[in-house]
Amino acid sequence: MADLYALDLAFDLLDSTPEAVLAEVRRQLAPNTGLLCARGPACRVRGVLVGEFAPTEHGGWALTGRQEIHAELLPALEDFLLLVAPHIRPPGPVGRIRHYEHEAPDLLVLREGRVVQLALDPR
Numbered sequence: 743m744a745d746l747y748a749l750d751l752a753f754d755l756l757d758s759t760p761e762a763v764l765a766e767v768r769r770q771l772a773p774n775t776g777l778l779c780a781r782g783p784a785c786r787v788r789g790v791l792v793g794e795f796a797p798t799e800h801g802g803w804a805l806t807g808r809q810e811i812h813a814e815l816l817p818a819l820e821d822f823l824l825l826v827a828p829h830i831r832p833p834g835p836v837g838r839i840r841h842y843e844h845e846a847p848d849l850l851v852l853r854e855g856r857v858v859q860l861a862l863d864p865r
Contacts, residue, residue, distance in 0.1 A: 745813035748787035751837035757801035759829040766825060771795055777819055778807040786842045823857040
């Protein structure tokens with residue numbers, strides 16, 4: 743059994759986000775190097791894998807990503823979310839994660855400066 747997860751992220755970063763944080767977001771999107779680098783059809787989670795990062799009209803940055811990640815990358819995902827969490831606006835949902843065999847995802851929500859995982863379907 744593969745330990746794959748469907749990861750969907752969508753959030754905005756403040757215009758005051760430090761350049762070092764922005765550089766790390768860009769690195770995670772770069773081909774063959776990051777959590778958000780895959781493009782094209784997903785292997786197991788269906789749909790298309792994408793990652794986009796762009797300035798917003800009102801200042802700041804918008805990130806959207808849909809990826810298929812292996813369980814061994816979950817610690818790297820946690821580190822990435824810890825890095826960006828203080829710069830996300832406003833608090834609230836930032837994404838979702840779902841084991842490829844499960845029907846319901848867990849929500850990823852920004853609360854009190856950190857991202858927490860909330861199960862929608864108790865297993």
